Amino acid sequence: MRAGLSAKVGLQLLLALAGCTPAGQGPAATQGEAAPPSSVAAAPEAAPEPAPEAPPTIAAAEEDHEAGWQAFLEAMRSGDLERVRARTTESGYATLMRGVNDGDPAETFQRWGEGWLSFGIRWQSASANEAYGKMGPEVKAHGIWLVREGGVWKLERWAPGS
Numbered sequence: 677m678r679a680g681l682s683a684k685v686g687l688q689l690l691l692a693l694a695g696c697t698p699a700g701q702g703p704a705a706t707q708g709e710a711a712p713p714s715s716v717a718a719a720p721e722a723a724p725e726p727a728p729e730a731p732p733t734i735a736a737a738e739e740d741h742e743a744g745w746q747a748f749l750e751a752m753r754s755g756d757l758e759r760v761r762a763r764t765t766e767s768g769y770a771t772l773m774r775g776v777n778d779g780d781p782a783e784t785f786q787r788w789g790e791g792w793l794s795f796g797i798r799w800q801s802a803s804a805n806e807a808y809g810k811m812g813p814e815v816k817a818h819g820i821w822l823v824r825e826g827g828v829w830k831l832e833r834w835a836p837g838s
Contacts, residue, residue, distance in 0.1 A: 741799070741802050741807035741822050741824075741829055744822055744824070744829020744830070745797060745807075745809070745820070745822060745829070747763060747829070748763040748764070748822075748831050749789050749792060749793050751789075752785045752786070752789030752792070753785075753786055753789035753790055753793065754786070754789075755782040755783065755785055755786040756782070757782055757785070760785055762828075763828075763831060764831040765823065765830050765831065765832050768831035768832045768833055768834065769831075771831075771833050771834045771835070772785070772831070772834055775788075775836060792811060792818075795811040795812045795818075796811060797809040797810070797811040797820060798810050798811070804824070805823060805824040806821070806822070806823050806832075807829075808820070808821050808822075809822075816836075816837045817837075818834060818835065818836050818837065819833070819834070819835035820833075820834060820835075821833040821834075821835075
């Protein structure tokens with residue numbers, strides 16, 4: 677009888693450590709009654725799941741010219757002139773400004789960014805530091821030149837209708 681009792685106590689100890697209650701015992705079996713105090717310490721809780729990974733930073737996402745193009749479009753769509761400048765070379769910004777005419781550059785860039793996003797781009801050539809593509813209708817495609825400058829892809833030139 678003693679061996680059977682110790683096996684039962686051992687099983688209850690294992691179940692308690694695992695956070696389980698044998699069938700017919702515990703709070704569910706005693707409707708409304710508090711569970712008897714346990715001399716066994718509660719099992720440690722599982723570690724919380726790690727937080728979801730943050731989206732990559734722009735620099736981390738720029739492993740190729742396509743990611744650089746998407747970052748440039750995001751800057752354009754924001755209408756933030758500083759972000760646009762950070763995504764263009766000096767000559768690239770000048771080619772954009774030639775198309776602004778008398779309008780507000782921030783509003784114009786936002787409008788263009790939305791439109792260009794819908795066009796998609798057809799990459800014609802790409803290397804480790806330069807890429808050339810066309811976007812828009814075949815009849816009047818815009819030429820896009822990107823260069824990698826300081827590890828960041830930037831618009832070097834925009835040629836509407838080229």
